[in-house]
Amino acid sequence: xxxxREQVWQANMDLQKHDLVTFTWGNVSGIDRESGxxxxxxxxxxxxxxxxxxxxxxxxCGQRIEGELNPSSDTxxxxxxxxxxxxxxxxxxxxxxxxxxxAQAGKPIPPLGTTHADYFYGHVPCTRSLTDAExxxxxxxxxxxxxxxxxxxxxxxxxxxxxxxxxxxxxxxKTPDQAVHNAVVLExxxxxxxxxxQINADVHAINQTLLDKHYLRKHGKNAYYGQQExxxx
Amino acid sequence: xxxxREQVWQANMDLQKHDLVTFTWGNVSGIDRESGxxxxxxxxxxxxxxxxxxxxxxxxCGQRIEGELNPSSDTxxxxxxxxxxxxxxxxxxxxxxxxxxxAQAGKPIPPLGTTHADYFYGHVPCTRSLTDAExxxxxxxxxxxxxxxxxxxxxxxxxxxxxxxxxxxxxxxKTPDQAVHNAVVLExxxxxxxxxxQINADVHAINQTLLDKHYLRKHGKNAYYGQQExxxx
Amino acid sequence: xxxxREQVWQANMDLQKHDLVTFTWGNVSGIDRESGxxxxxxxxxxxxxxxxxxxxxxxxCGQRIEGELNPSSDTxxxxxxxxxxxxxxxxxxxxxxxxxxxAQAGKPIPPLGTTHADYFYGHVPCTRSLTDAExxxxxxxxxxxxxxxxxxxxxxxxxxxxxxxxxxxxxxxKTPDQAVHNAVVLExxxxxxxxxxQINADVHAINQTLLDKHYLRKHGKNAYYGQQExxxx
Amino acid sequence: xxxxREQVWQANMDLQKHDLVTFTWGNVSGIDRESGxxxxxxxxxxxxxxxxxxxxxxxxCGQRIEGELNPSSDTxxxxxxxxxxxxxxxxxxxxxxxxxxxAQAGKPIPPLGTTHADYFYGHVPCTRSLTDAExxxxxxxxxxxxxxxxxxxxxxxxxxxxxxxxxxxxxxxKTPDQAVHNAVVLExxxxxxxxxxQINADVHAINQTLLDKHYLRKHGKNAYYGQQExxxx
Numbered sequence: 001x002x003x004x005r006e007q008v009w010q011a012n013m014d015l016q017k018h019d020l021v022t023f024t025w026g027n028v029s030g031i032d033r034e035s036g037x038x039x040x041x042x043x044x045x046x047x048x049x050x051x052x053x054x055x056x057x058x059x060x061c062g063q064r065i066e067g068e069l070n071p072s073s074d075t076x077x078x079x080x081x082x083x084x085x086x087x088x089x090x091x092x093x094x095x096x097x098x099x100x101x102x103a104q105a106g107k108p109i110p111p112l113g114t115t116h117a118d119y120f121y122g123h124v125p126c127t128r129s130l131t132d133a134e135x136x137x138x139x140x141x142x143x144x145x146x147x148x149x150x151x152x153x154x155x156x157x158x159x160x161x162x163x164x165x166x167x168x169x170x171x172x173x174k175t176p177d178q179a180v181h182n183a184v185v186l187e188x189x190x191x192x193x194x195x196x197x198q199i200n201a202d203v204h205a206i207n208q209t210l211l212d213k214h215y216l217r218k219h220g221k222n223a224y225y226g227q228q229e230x231x232x233x
Numbered sequence: 234x235x236x237x238r239e240q241v242w243q244a245n246m247d248l249q250k251h252d253l254v255t256f257t258w259g260n261v262s263g264i265d266r267e268s269g270x271x272x273x274x275x276x277x278x279x280x281x282x283x284x285x286x287x288x289x290x291x292x293x294c295g296q297r298i299e300g301e302l303n304p305s306s307d308t309x310x311x312x313x314x315x316x317x318x319x320x321x322x323x324x325x326x327x328x329x330x331x332x333x334x335x336a337q338a339g340k341p342i343p344p345l346g347t348t349h350a351d352y353f354y355g356h357v358p359c360t361r362s363l364t365d366a367e368x369x370x371x372x373x374x375x376x377x378x379x380x381x382x383x384x385x386x387x388x389x390x391x392x393x394x395x396x397x398x399x400x401x402x403x404x405x406x407k408t409p410d411q412a413v414h415n416a417v418v419l420e421x422x423x424x425x426x427x428x429x430x431q432i433n434a435d436v437h438a439i440n441q442t443l444l445d446k447h448y449l450r451k452h453g454k455n456a457y458y459g460q461q462e463x464x465x466x
Numbered sequence: 467x468x469x470x471r472e473q474v475w476q477a478n479m480d481l482q483k484h485d486l487v488t489f490t491w492g493n494v495s496g497i498d499r500e501s502g503x504x505x506x507x508x509x510x511x512x513x514x515x516x517x518x519x520x521x522x523x524x525x526x527c528g529q530r531i532e533g534e535l536n537p538s539s540d541t542x543x544x545x546x547x548x549x550x551x552x553x554x555x556x557x558x559x560x561x562x563x564x565x566x567x568x569a570q571a572g573k574p575i576p577p578l579g580t581t582h583a584d585y586f587y588g589h590v591p592c593t594r595s596l597t598d599a600e601x602x603x604x605x606x607x608x609x610x611x612x613x614x615x616x617x618x619x620x621x622x623x624x625x626x627x628x629x630x631x632x633x634x635x636x637x638x639x640k641t642p643d644q645a646v647h648n649a650v651v652l653e654x655x656x657x658x659x660x661x662x663x664q665i666n667a668d669v670h671a672i673n674q675t676l677l678d679k680h681y682l683r684k685h686g687k688n689a690y691y692g693q694q695e696x697x698x699x
Numbered sequence: 700x701x702x703x704r705e706q707v708w709q710a711n712m713d714l715q716k717h718d719l720v721t722f723t724w725g726n727v728s729g730i731d732r733e734s735g736x737x738x739x740x741x742x743x744x745x746x747x748x749x750x751x752x753x754x755x756x757x758x759x760c761g762q763r764i765e766g767e768l769n770p771s772s773d774t775x776x777x778x779x780x781x782x783x784x785x786x787x788x789x790x791x792x793x794x795x796x797x798x799x800x801x802a803q804a805g806k807p808i809p810p811l812g813t814t815h816a817d818y819f820y821g822h823v824p825c826t827r828s829l830t831d832a833e834x835x836x837x838x839x840x841x842x843x844x845x846x847x848x849x850x851x852x853x854x855x856x857x858x859x860x861x862x863x864x865x866x867x868x869x870x871x872x873k874t875p876d877q878a879v880h881n882a883v884v885l886e887x888x889x890x891x892x893x894x895x896x897q898i899n900a901d902v903h904a905i906n907q908t909l910l911d912k913h914y915l916r917k918h919g920k921n922a923y924y925g926q927q928e929x930x931x932x
Contacts, residue, residue: 022417022421042460043459069460073457098428100348100425101431103346104345104429105432105436112803113802115794115867129443132442135446139450166346166439167347184721185721192799193803194432195797195800196804209834210828210834226743226744227742227744255650258581277691306683328580331661333579333658334658334661334664335665337578337669368675369679399580427665490925509924510925539924539925563890566812567894567897568898571895571896573898596909598906601908632909634812664897
């Protein structure tokens with residue numbers, strides 16, 4: 001648990017390094033699949049006051065197991081994703097500028113080039129709006145549920161992020177560090193997609209062949225990007 | 234008074250840290266409600282030359298009580314807000330890039346997502362233009378009056394900022410530090426709102442249910458964001 | 467001359483501090499009106515290699531008086547402005563992002579708010595294109611002449627900058643330091659004006675009353691911005 | 700070879716300094732024309748782990764001659780350019796924000812001002828899309844071939860960069876350092892061109908006379924920009 005605390009703390013600090021957060025508007029969690037315990041950032045604590053020791057540990061039902069602080073108010077969203085997607089090990093939520101603007105615009109981000117295709121095997125999806133009932137009761141849990149609904153039958157590690165309509169981006173990965181990596185990619189492709197559309201409003205998604213080439217160049221059994229030990233990264 | 238001088242100086246310095254000011258284009262004040270004295274940045278002094286000692290103290294009528302320097306040229310605007318809104322304890326004025334662009338465009342900033350709803354319980358209002366007479370005589374006082382007119386019956390702490398048409402943003406809070414915090418939020422939501430409209434020109438304000446959920450999650454008696462002692466922050 | 471060398475060197479270094487230059491794409495000069503000598507940055511030398519000692523001194527006819535390096539390739543533009551406008555003491559040229567984009571767009575920057583009005587008493591003008599003949603022979607001198615032609619009967623210190631069509635901004639002031647200050651203002655109002663038009667394409671210049679109020683609040687005999695000794699700054 | 704390793708390593712590090720890369724999304728190579736050996740960044744290695752010693756050496760056929768790491772996955776693109784253009788000595792590939800957005804938009808970048816004309820003697824061309832067959836087999840080699848096809852009869856040192864449709868920019872120069880320099884220019888003119896079009900959608904390329912003036916002021920036998928020893932730079 002100490003290692004995961006350290007990893008989750010480091011991943012939270014990296015959000016700042018990558019300019020993805022203002023104040024406390026972001027959180028990272030990680031899960032230990034053996035014990036089923038989740039380490040997550042405490043709610044509303046300034047980044048300079050975070051440490052591995054004040055990360056909060058909860059179980060998959062949301063019971064606080066270790067720590068004195070309240071866990072992130074988005075904890076129930078994280079837990080829903082961990083329960084439904086056993087292949088993910090870390091989750092990030094931010095209000096990063098460009099991804100949040102796409103979320104506010106309520107539009108999925110189309111794959112317009114190879115930067116996108118290197119990490120996302122298709123559109124970054126955008127959820128539907130929550131109903132009034134979903135907002136009023138169990139809002140954070142329902143946010144998780146609408147993410148799951150939107151991912152549907154897609155492989156979550158092939159679409160390692162989403163934008164929640166009127167809210168902002170969530171991303172994930174096999175580890176907290178990879179979830180942060182994918183949050184940076186999501187923010188970058190969001191910024192590029194807006195600029196691309198400003199240059200050429202008629203542009204459309206790249207074709208499947210180029211998407212396959214780039215995604216599979218970095219992922220899967222025939223990947224040849226990077227050094228052997230990094231192929232899956 | 235020494236504590237307030239320190240707080241107001243620190244809040245002024247924080248404007249720089251948050252990239253809200255160019256040169257001397259910003260000022261923060263704070264009020265001690267018991268004595269009715271206001272501490273404010275001196276006019277046109279470079280940030281590196283500011284210190285708690287050279288902050289200026291004025292009373293609510295604008296008489297200089299302590300300090301050798303002239304107070305900010307916007308002092309009369311601050312004082313009007315303190316006189317009318319007894320619940321506020323700190324005020325910030327900047328020419329931050331995106332909020333000022335909305336002010337120049339003469340448009341209120343609609344609540345397009347939860348980043349906005351976490352802090353502003355509705356549109357960030359935009360004042361009307363001042364009349365020629367209001368500009369020529371008591372300009373800074375009239376700037377305060379048009380802010381008060383625009384806020385109208387709304388609770389100023391629920392709408393902790395405004396954009397003055399053709400000029401720029403003012404924000405406030407219970408303390409100078411919270412006023413700076415709200416200035417950062419205002420600049421951020423202004424930037425996001427522009428990008429959102431560039432992605433989807435047909436977007437409109439989020440519904441009341443989501444606005445309630447996010448605003449009340451952070452504010453008021455049932456707030457559950459953050460740690461207990463931060464709930465009101 | 468040593469003081470002016472130091473001031474011009476410092477002003478050149480400040481272009482970097484204010485993020486106005488890429489590589490060597492900017493230059494500042496200053497004039498000593500008594501001797502009629504101009505100190506200017508050498509051409510194409512990296513900022514880290516500049517020193518007060520390697521600034522170049524030329525007379526108003528462009529003869530190199532001191533220094534071993536070639537003066538900036540834009541020297542003839544600077545000299546023309548010094549010859550025609552005796553009230554200016556420093557000149558800056560940059561390719562700063564937003565002002566250059568307005569220059570490439572070939573449009574004057576309208577005064578859309580008080581940030582602009584605090585420094586520019588009207589539009590930032592945009593020159594006409596040079597003719598083929600003006601480009602082919604004495605290009606840099608003709609660049610100065612078209613600036614002078616565009617300023618026309620306006621007071622250059624009340625319009626302390628211009629954008630040269632298809633090229634970029636020039637600014638000036640009583641001293642090299644004030645010319646840099648105005649270059650920062652010009653870049654800032656250029657960025658704000660673009661964003662303003664993106665929010666509201668129908669916006670137009672502020673009225674004369676507000677322009678008068680803000681410009682004259684900072685400049686002229688009844689100025690009341692800043693501390694007494696700074697009024698003219 | 701040690702000198703070239705050092706130069707290529709330094710040039711790779713400079714991509715970071717100039718904010719052209721996110722994570723490992725960029726690579727620089729250099730060639731020693733005497734031996735025909737190319738030094739290139741290893742694939743997928745973090746910038747902080749790069750050193751002159753772990754740069755990879757390959758021959759013009761792509762055989763690894765020195766180094767234990769896999770060369771950049773874009774190596775075949777670099778090699779094709781070195782084989783066809785004997786006048787170039789360094790190549791850069793990045794996914795820099797603005798140039799990549801133009802690539803995704805599938806549009807050449809028109810010369811809209813002198814910033815562009817100082818370095819690129821005409822449009823920054825944009826390649827056609829690759830065919831499905833070109834993507835599926837020898838993708839990186841075919842990327843090089845489509846660059847060569849697009850440059851056509853133009854002098855590559857007069858058009859020292861290109862944008863590959865749906866992918867991103869490549870640039871080159873006589874040395875790795877100059878290739879990085881041109882990558883910075885390409886990113887800058889890409890950003891300016893977008894802003895220019897946002898201010899004035901009807902703008903068009905500058906005329907040939909101005910293009911000649913600026914390009915030839917910095918390049919060729921009558922260049923007069925910079926100091927004598929820098930004229931070709």
